[in-house]
Amino acid sequence: MGRSYLLWMGFLATVMAVGYSVHMLDFPAGLSRDVSWGLHIAQFTFFVGVAASALMVVLPYYIHNMKEFGRITLLGEFLAVTAVTVCLLFIVVDLGMPHRIWNVVFYPTPNSPLFWDVVVLNGYILINLVLGWKMLEAEHQGAPPPFWTKWVMYASLPWAVSIHAVTAFIYAGLPGRDLWLTALLAPKFLASAFAAGPALLILLCAILKRTARFDVGAAAIDKLSVVVMYATITVTIMQVSEFFTSFYAGIPAHMHSLQYLFFGLDGHHALTPLMWIYVVLLITALAILIRPKLRNDEQTRLIGCAAVFFAMMIEKGLALTVAGFIPNPFGRVTEYVPTWSELVVMLGVWATGAFLISLFYRLVISVKEG
Amino acid sequence: MNNNRLVALGLILFVVIFTFPVLMNLGKTTVQTQPPDALAMQGLADKLGVKNEQEYREKHMQILSEWKGAVVRDGKRIYVTQDGREIPMSMENLASQSQYCNACHDYAGIEKPKCWTCHVAPDDVKGVK
Amino acid sequence: MSLSRKDFLKAAVCTIGLAPLAIMAASSARTAPDPRALQGASWAMAVDTTKCTGCNECAVACHKGHNVPNVGNSKQEVKWIWQENYEGAFPELSHNYVDEGMKKRPFMLLCNHCENPTCVKVCPTQATFRRPDGIVMMDYHRCIGCRYCMTGCPYGARSLNFNEPRDFLKEINPEFPTRVKGVVEKCNFCEERLAIGKKPLCVEACRYQALTFGDLADANSEIRKLLNDHPSQQRKLSFGTKPKVFYIV
Numbered sequence: 001m002g003r004s005y006l007l008w009m010g011f012l013a014t015v016m017a018v019g020y021s022v023h024m025l026d027f028p029a030g031l032s033r034d035v036s037w038g039l040h041i042a043q044f045t046f047f048v049g050v051a052a053s054a055l056m057v058v059l060p061y062y063i064h065n066m067k068e069f070g071r072i073t074l075l076g077e078f079l080a081v082t083a084v085t086v087c088l089l090f091i092v093v094d095l096g097m098p099h100r101i102w103n104v105v106f107y108p109t110p111n112s113p114l115f116w117d118v119v120v121l122n123g124y125i126l127i128n129l130v131l132g133w134k135m136l137e138a139e140h141q142g143a144p145p146p147f148w149t150k151w152v153m154y155a156s157l158p159w160a161v162s163i164h165a166v167t168a169f170i171y172a173g174l175p176g177r178d179l180w181l182t183a184l185l186a187p188k189f190l191a192s193a194f195a196a197g198p199a200l201l202i203l204l205c206a207i208l209k210r211t212a213r214f215d216v217g218a219a220a221i222d223k224l225s226v227v228v229m230y231a232t233i234t235v236t237i238m239q240v241s242e243f244f245t246s247f248y249a250g251i252p253a254h255m256h257s258l259q260y261l262f263f264g265l266d267g268h269h270a271l272t273p274l275m276w277i278y279v280v281l282l283i284t285a286l287a288i289l290i291r292p293k294l295r296n297d298e299q300t301r302l303i304g305c306a307a308v309f310f311a312m313m314i315e316k317g318l319a320l321t322v323a324g325f326i327p328n329p330f331g332r333v334t335e336y337v338p339t340w341s342e343l344v345v346m347l348g349v350w351a352t353g354a355f356l357i358s359l360f361y362r363l364v365i366s367v368k369e370g
Numbered sequence: 371m372n373n374n375r376l377v378a379l380g381l382i383l384f385v386v387i388f389t390f391p392v393l394m395n396l397g398k399t400t401v402q403t404q405p406p407d408a409l410a411m412q413g414l415a416d417k418l419g420v421k422n423e424q425e426y427r428e429k430h431m432q433i434l435s436e437w438k439g440a441v442v443r444d445g446k447r448i449y450v451t452q453d454g455r456e457i458p459m460s461m462e463n464l465a466s467q468s469q470y471c472n473a474c475h476d477y478a479g480i481e482k483p484k485c486w487t488c489h490v491a492p493d494d495v496k497g498v499k
Numbered sequence: 500m501s502l503s504r505k506d507f508l509k510a511a512v513c514t515i516g517l518a519p520l521a522i523m524a525a526s527s528a529r530t531a532p533d534p535r536a537l538q539g540a541s542w543a544m545a546v547d548t549t550k551c552t553g554c555n556e557c558a559v560a561c562h563k564g565h566n567v568p569n570v571g572n573s574k575q576e577v578k579w580i581w582q583e584n585y586e587g588a589f590p591e592l593s594h595n596y597v598d599e600g601m602k603k604r605p606f607m608l609l610c611n612h613c614e615n616p617t618c619v620k621v622c623p624t625q626a627t628f629r630r631p632d633g634i635v636m637m638d639y640h641r642c643i644g645c646r647y648c649m650t651g652c653p654y655g656a657r658s659l660n661f662n663e664p665r666d667f668l669k670e671i672n673p674e675f676p677t678r679v680k681g682v683v684e685k686c687n688f689c690e691e692r693l694a695i696g697k698k699p700l701c702v703e704a705c706r707y708q709a710l711t712f713g714d715l716a717d718a719n720s721e722i723r724k725l726l727n728d729h730p731s732q733q734r735k736l737s738f739g740t741k742p743k744v745f746y747i748v
Binding site: 176 | 574575576577583586587588590591593617620621622623624625626641642643644645646647649650651652653654655658659660661680681682683735738739740
């Protein structure tokens, strides 16, 4: 075990310990009676998308037999496992009575999208864990994987779509929350997932190339960046569509949340700077990804992918959740800004994800390198 | 060779974490060194509609769990005992935690019931004697 | 053939994983009906805003009787019934030229105990559920504090206990439990009082008879007569939640 690897893991373990301690000490959150979901639930929403994006490396390799994805597929599958774990952690740290979480299993409630989300997320972790494990084992032994892995892989495809559709349905079926009450929400979630997830994977592969000297191959990255490009274009079209429907129709209830986000509402504008950063990042990403010269150049591609990732992080990892509660049912604005303790706990959960993925990738690389 | 040291460290850490509850309670004695008196126990048995202390000990958690479902989820508040008596299903009717639930649970060294974090025991009511 | 260590571990983990399925079989208690209990099939409340003076006695009585904490921080307050103005109660009806009288009129808001409640639809553990008599109940034993119900409620009727409620209760009513930090609570139409034949605390506390509680299914009930004789409106009707609180204007 290399020294830098141990140092990295030690650093992550420290951040995890700090995050865990801050969580247990239970400092006040920025949540309120009006904004009852904040940073942690938003982050959960974002990382479900990252998890779903494994689809984008499984599909080409197993269904379309694109061999150039051979070294990246396992990385995508284990990213999915890590992302779902991060999601579940975000939920656990957010619950008011976390020790009662088993109630969701003891008292199944088919009419609740949240119940189904727990089901599909756990199923997805299982699918990807089993698939990744069996595929890795097969490679290690130099033998083909057992026949049933094919069916697990087939299952993982609609399942990936379902985890994010169900997560969108958590938001999209609530009569009182206009920002979310749109048929576009599930498709938009999927599009932003297929933009942010593969972008993250590309970034991770670049890191692996530099630190572990593990190269997944330019062909895979080039093709994956095309996926990121089309997904980002789709997200942009959807965002524009949202703006048009809201502001052209001009119905106050349908406008207010977007107004709050981008222009401020009733003198409240805590999130507006962040939203314009989002716009700039989105435009930057498009400018880079659409031009093949820039998209295929390693340096600029990383900037483009980082821009996509952080743009989606802002929109789905904070803004969307918070703005759904603004204005409140009485037409007034109660703002939400995460407190320092919420941010520290988030970093702790991120560190847990980084820790897990470092473990997984080390495993994958050591098997693949023989 | 390095690995042996790490393994040993990991094992020690595991043992410490695993036996943490025991280590924490070394040298401490239980709060209640005597079991609660028979009269009080019979009173509790009556309130729950069971015959005696023995039956109370065997069944009280199950009965209280049934009460929880009946009152909150079914909206029923009157319990019919084995011998046909009707008694109210009410936590507030039972004795205060500091006197009775804890007395037995401490003595037996088992988990104290969490009911009284919400349900009000007479000792909890400020300014009321 | 001996079991390999890997296979043993696999089997052990899978077996442990099945443990949650061992749900304790819950038997149900034998119960008897209480003859005092008020009978109804569709409990509802009418708020006569022409009579309401905004004295808030109803809210005081409710919060006192139910040990609702006064957290003091309006962002995280816990309230079961509270006062709003016309604009806050009916934002979709309010316009720029509302008469002065209406602008100053107090509107008492509470859980609407909807017939088609969003909160019940979304709760992942059925900690909130709808009784056959129309009351939307909270099971504080089961609530996991996910706040989906708060997110789903279009009326802002629900409050999370962000803080330990007993820290913010000057007096505790010994006849009713408190709650703990981490669970969501709301008006329960005083179901514990209905069970022993009493009207809700807010209705009893009102000196101006502005609050009427009754059974919509009973054509002869006071509330039905009131609704028959006076124009009334409801909050956010277009959402299809079928609220059961009516505002006589």
